[in-house]
Each structure stands twice: as C-alpha cells, then as structure tokens.
Amino acid sequence: MTENFWTDKYPEGIAAEIDPDQYPNVQAVLKLSCQRFADKPAFTNLGKTITYGQLYEQSGHFAAYLQQHTDLQPGDRIAVQLPNVLQYPVVVFGALRAGLVVVNTNPLYTAREMEHQFNDSGAKALICLANMAHLAEQVVPKTGVTTVIVTEVGDMLPPLKRLLVNAVVKYVKKMVPAYNLPSAIKLTDALSQGRGKPVSEANPAAHEVAVLQYTGGTTGVAKGAMLTHRNLIANMLQCRELMGSNLNEGNEILVAPLPLYHIYAFTFHCMAMMHCGNHNLLITNPRDLPTMVKDLSKFQFSGFVGLNTLFVALSNNEGFQKLDFSKLKVTLSGGMALQQAAAERWKQVTGCAICEGYGLTETSPVASVNPITNIQLGTIGIPAPSTLFKVIDDQGNDLALGETGELCIKGPQVMKGYWQRQDATDEVIDANGWFKTGDIGIIQPDGYIRIVDRKKDMILVSGFNVYPNELEEVLVALPGVLQCAAIGVPDDRSGESIKVFVVVKPGMTLTKEQVLQHMHDNLTGYKRPKQVEFRESLPTTNVGKILRRELRDEELKKLGKK
Incomplete structure (x- = not known):
C-alpha cells in the first residue's frame, strides 16, 4: 500500500494535507x-462566560505572576490539577505564555498517583482545587514542587456569586476537606498580583515540549x-480540517x-x-x-463532544430528551468504542449522527475520524x-489491505x-517515525479503518486507559495476597469494568x-x-507468567460472548 493510497479517500471539502508549521507555537495561535475573536465568548461555566479577549487578559495576569513572583523558569513543569472550570484555560494558557510546560493531572488522583506523576515529571509548581488540597498537603513535601496555588470552584465568578458558590461547596456540600498548606497562594491573589504587570512572552521553538500528558503503559508505570x-x-489543524465547512468560525456552541x-x-x-x-x-x-x-437547556448548542458512556446516559434521561436540538449538527465520539445501539439511540433522540474517531495520547490524540458527510458506523473513519x-x-x-495486524500511525x-x-x-516509534499503537485493526479498501482487538492488556473504562500491572502492583501490596490478576470485562455502561x-x-x-x-x-475511581x-x-x-x-x-464464555 503506497502513501498515495489515501489521497483520494477524503470527501470534497476536506484537504488531504495540513501545514503543521503554519504557526511557530501554541502561544502564537492563542494571541492571533x-x-x-476578542468579543466572542470562549468558555462558559457555572453561568459565567469569558470572551477570548478576557481569556488573553487573565492568562496574561497569571503569566506575569509566574514570571515576577515565583522562581519558575521557562521549561519548568507545572502540574495543573483542575476539573472543567474557567480557571483551567486561564491557568494553562498563562503557564504556556510564561514558558512553562503543562503537566495535565487528573484531579481525582490518589496521593500515590499524584506523588508518582509530580516526581516523574519533575514538576516545580502545582495548581489544584481546594477540594484536593488535603492530598497536596501529603504529597508536596515528597516532591520537588515549590510553588503551590489553590483555587476554589467559584473563583472566576462575580464577587457575590463567588462567595455563595464557594460557601456552598465548602460548608453545605462539605466537599473541601481541611488542609494546611501555609506556603500556598490563592489563585485570586496570584491574578491580582499579576494584574498590570508586563509579560515576557515565551517564544518556544516548534519542537519544544508544550504539554506532558501522562498515559499508562504495559509496564504499569504511567x-x-x-x-x-x-x-x-x-x-488542531487536522481537527479543524476534518470538520470541513460544518463548523463556522465564531458562531458555534460546543458542549465540553x-x-x-x-x-x-x-x-x-x-x-x-x-x-x-x-x-x-x-x-x-x-x-x-x-x-x-439544566445548563444545556440555556443554549442552542451546535456541537457535542462525548463518549459512549455519556451518550447512553443522556439518551435515557427524560430532561435531556426534551432539549432543543434544532441547531445540533456535529456529535463527536472518542476515548472508547462507540456501540451501535448507543449511536442509533442518540440519533433517534437528537436527530444528529455520531462521528466516531480514534486516537491515543501519543498522537495528540486524533489519528482518524469518520467524516461528518460520510459516516461508517463500526469504523474509526479515515x-x-x-x-x-x-x-x-x-x-x-x-x-495488505483487509489483513488483520497491529495498527501503526505516522x-x-x-x-x-x-x-x-x-x-x-x-519500543513504539521506529526509525522512520511509525508509531505502533498496540491495537489490532484492518484497513478496508475504501480507506476506512476498523479496530478488531487490542494487543495490549489495557482495560478501557469510560474512555480512560487502565493498565493491569498498576492494579496488580497495588493489590499485591495488600498483606495476604499471594498472586493476583486484573482484567477488563464487558460492561454496558462503561464499555469495560475491572475484575481482579x-x-x-x-x-x-x-x-x-x-x-x-x-x-x-x-x-x-475509574481504576x-x-x-x-x-x-x-x-x-x-x-515460566510463571499469569x-x-x-x-x-473464561469471563466471556460465562457471558456467552465467546
């Protein structure tokens, strides 16, 4: 199969090539x-919207704080441990503008998982939600983290609402365990200290690392x-191209x-x-x-990015079924296999077909997608x-085409x-730049790709990779355990669940x-x-390998699936 095989497989309106050198770095894209789009809304959360202009201004405040009030230097790693709140884009883009490398960190990590990731990345700074600060208190002294910034859920809201939301989270829902981090600074204070200060805009080369994104491995070590x-x-440019003319600039509302x-x-x-x-x-x-x-009912959203588990839950929710889907034209699925029943039900409820894609952390992540105008259910697209x-x-x-083997991507x-x-x-990238995915698949004559099985023992729970070796390492540390094994078993809700x-x-x-x-x-939780x-x-x-x-x-036979 030659490289030219793919050139005529793209529908009209989607180019076969993009120019990855169109911009020198992420900062340049952000600024432009x-x-x-300075006056256009960028992100909305908890009833508050920030525009692109405000995003740039506030990320500048954070960048100035990092540069003028900490010892952090360009290239240092900052662990960002936040859920989907307005603080996330402000902090991430501010850190990048200051020249730092972002280490995306799951806010639901246990202390053990945090300690590994912070030490492995060499993180010197951490920004976390107050809800998780009690764990940071345990972990930070065991790491090289010297700068700790804490934020509360409502910190980006107007003053009165901020006070109310933070009080409810802390005192009514009791979601903020007591913590003692005397050297930590509040994000609100950091933004205040950076306000009005100049930013020395970082200008990293294209080949420099922007993000350290942790993924498991067959060794069980993230x-x-x-x-x-x-x-x-x-x-970014590949995703845009794959959308074709379906998403207009500055006019779409995407659910995240x-x-x-x-x-x-x-x-x-x-x-x-x-x-x-x-x-x-x-x-x-x-x-x-x-x-x-309730949040979705306030908007006529035109795009939805989700995964199988969420599509199933929402399609069966009476409130969701009553929403206005008249503007919805793009639904994207990734992170785990899309079940045909889920796709059909979603289309029945919303009137919008789902485009399934495929990718890995190692591919940033999108590697293939079903074009919106030509979806083949059961495939991961082109x-x-x-x-x-x-x-x-x-x-x-x-x-050859149609033969089953390990998928490789370049x-x-x-x-x-x-x-x-x-x-x-x-082990995974050869001298010619081909990345071995560990997934078993087939390339069809029409260029669409089908995943058949996984070569690795990875378990996929609601779109998250879970690696048996990590689970077994934890389990074998329990007194009384002689031997153990972890596997994934089919689960209608999460794709797979874990059995030990x-x-x-x-x-x-x-x-x-x-x-x-x-x-x-x-x-x-998901592990x-x-x-x-x-x-x-x-x-x-x-030789004793389990x-x-x-x-x-054996489990599949019990379930009648083998």
Whole structure:
C-alpha cells in the first residue's frame, strides 16, 4: 500500500494535507485567535462566560505572576490539577505564555498517583482545587514542587456569586476537606498580583515540549508523552480540517463534558475551537445529569463532544430528551468504542449522527475520524489529514489491505517520545517515525479503518486507559495476597469494568471488602475493580507468567460472548 493510497479517500471539502508549521507555537495561535475573536465568548461555566479577549487578559495576569513572583523558569513543569472550570484555560494558557510546560493531572488522583506523576515529571509548581488540597498537603513535601496555588470552584465568578458558590461547596456540600498548606497562594491573589504587570512572552521553538500528558503503559508505570507545540498545532489543524465547512468560525456552541485534562478534550476545546473562535460550554461534573441538562437547556448548542458512556446516559434521561436540538449538527465520539445501539439511540433522540474517531495520547490524540458527510458506523473513519496508517504482523512486516495486524500511525501529531524513557520510546516509534499503537485493526479498501482487538492488556473504562500491572502492583501490596490478576470485562455502561482475581497466602484470610477498600484507598475511581474472585491458583505460562487472556476468555464464555 503506497502513501498515495489515501489521497483520494477524503470527501470534497476536506484537504488531504495540513501545514503543521503554519504557526511557530501554541502561544502564537492563542494571541492571533484572541485578537480576531476578542468579543466572542470562549468558555462558559457555572453561568459565567469569558470572551477570548478576557481569556488573553487573565492568562496574561497569571503569566506575569509566574514570571515576577515565583522562581519558575521557562521549561519548568507545572502540574495543573483542575476539573472543567474557567480557571483551567486561564491557568494553562498563562503557564504556556510564561514558558512553562503543562503537566495535565487528573484531579481525582490518589496521593500515590499524584506523588508518582509530580516526581516523574519533575514538576516545580502545582495548581489544584481546594477540594484536593488535603492530598497536596501529603504529597508536596515528597516532591520537588515549590510553588503551590489553590483555587476554589467559584473563583472566576462575580464577587457575590463567588462567595455563595464557594460557601456552598465548602460548608453545605462539605466537599473541601481541611488542609494546611501555609506556603500556598490563592489563585485570586496570584491574578491580582499579576494584574498590570508586563509579560515576557515565551517564544518556544516548534519542537519544544508544550504539554506532558501522562498515559499508562504495559509496564504499569504511567509515562509522560511529550507533546510538542508542533504536535498540538498539527492536531488542531487536522481537527479543524476534518470538520470541513460544518463548523463556522465564531458562531458555534460546543458542549465540553469531557475533562480538559484529558488530551481528547484539551486538543478539541482548547486548541481547535480556540483556533476558530467558537464557544465551549464547560461541564464540571457530567455525572450530575440533572445539573448538566439544566445548563444545556440555556443554549442552542451546535456541537457535542462525548463518549459512549455519556451518550447512553443522556439518551435515557427524560430532561435531556426534551432539549432543543434544532441547531445540533456535529456529535463527536472518542476515548472508547462507540456501540451501535448507543449511536442509533442518540440519533433517534437528537436527530444528529455520531462521528466516531480514534486516537491515543501519543498522537495528540486524533489519528482518524469518520467524516461528518460520510459516516461508517463500526469504523474509526479515515486518517486525519497528513496522517498515514499501516498494518503490520508480529515480525514488523507490512500487511495488505483487509489483513488483520497491529495498527501503526505516522504523522505530525505523533509525540516526540516518552519523557525520560528512551527505551520505551524506541519500543513504539521506529526509525522512520511509525508509531505502533498496540491495537489490532484492518484497513478496508475504501480507506476506512476498523479496530478488531487490542494487543495490549489495557482495560478501557469510560474512555480512560487502565493498565493491569498498576492494579496488580497495588493489590499485591495488600498483606495476604499471594498472586493476583486484573482484567477488563464487558460492561454496558462503561464499555469495560475491572475484575481482579486473588490467590490468598496459605494460612491467611482475606475478604472481598478488604480488597475493595485497599484498592479504593490507592487508586482513583475509574481504576477501582467492581468484582473480586478468589481462586486457589491462576493460569500461568511455563515460566510463571499469569495468563490474563485465559481469564478474559473464561469471563466471556460465562457471558456467552465467546
């Protein structure tokens, strides 16, 4: 299959190539967009909207604070541990303008997970929500973090509403455990200190790292994918091109329920939609469906970016079914496989078909998408512009169209490599720039790609990667555990859920409740098992490696799916 194979596979209106060198860095895109769309709404959350002009102004205040009131230098890493609130884009773009590298961090991480990520990235600064500050109190002394900034949910709201929202969160809902971080500064104070101060605008080269985005690995240790300015700009332009003429500049309202700290939402809402001056509705807690539906009822949104789990939940919600979908013209799905039943139900409720895409943290993340004008359900669409796919066998040989093998991707959005892990980088990116995905797939003669299976043992829970080795490392630390294994089992709600198998040490006892409590204490929500099964032994190879595949096959047989 030649590189020219893809050129005629793009529908009319979508170019086969983009220019990843159109802008020197993310800062240049931000500045241009905020000037072009200064009066257009950029982000809305909790009833407050900020324009692109205000985003640039406030991110400038934050950048000035970092430059003039801290010891941070260009290239230093800042961990951003925030949900979808207005503070997120202000802080992220401010940090980039100050020349810092953003380390996106899940605000639901446990202390153990935070400690690993902060130490591995070498983060020198942390900005977190007050709700998680008690964990920061435990973790920061064990890391190189010297600057801590704390924000409350309502900090970007008008004064009276800010007071009310923060009081409700803290005293009524009791969602802010007590913490003691004497050296921390409030974000509101940091913005005040930076206001009116000049910013020395960073001007990094295209190949320099903009974001460290952590992803799991087959070793179970989270690795930082180095996403450069060029990677993010390329994927931003690819996303825009794939939208074709369906999304107009400065006139669209996009729903953003997926967390911005996840690369899928980050690239789409903070990059692609920023580039075309569109309006993003930030949903802080998509699990709170009644509040989400109430927020959506105030807008005639034209785009929705979600994943299978959320589509199912909303389609079955009576309040959501009554919303006005007359302007909805684009629904994008990624992060996990889209089930056909979910896609059909969503279209029935909203009148809008879902375009499924595919990507990985290592590809910034969008690698392929179903064009809006030509959707093939059950496929992940065609490659993004300037992107090539191929399929290889176990020996690395290229396979023909229609043959099943490991998917490999080449394009300007493929990461620079894993942070401080050259060996791991060399395992997945070859000398010619091809990235091995670990996913098994087929390229059809029409250029559409179909995922068949996963080569890795990765478990996919509601769009989040979960790696069995990490779970097993945590579980084996529980006294009484002799052997253990973690697998993914089919789950109608989350795609997959986690089941663990435990062999107890002779003479000791262990209960299901003890296992679940231990996992709860050491792992964030989506990594926690739903099922525990005790066994006298686990299937192994002749050298003692536990056969997770055999355990998965047994579970599928029980469910009648094999």
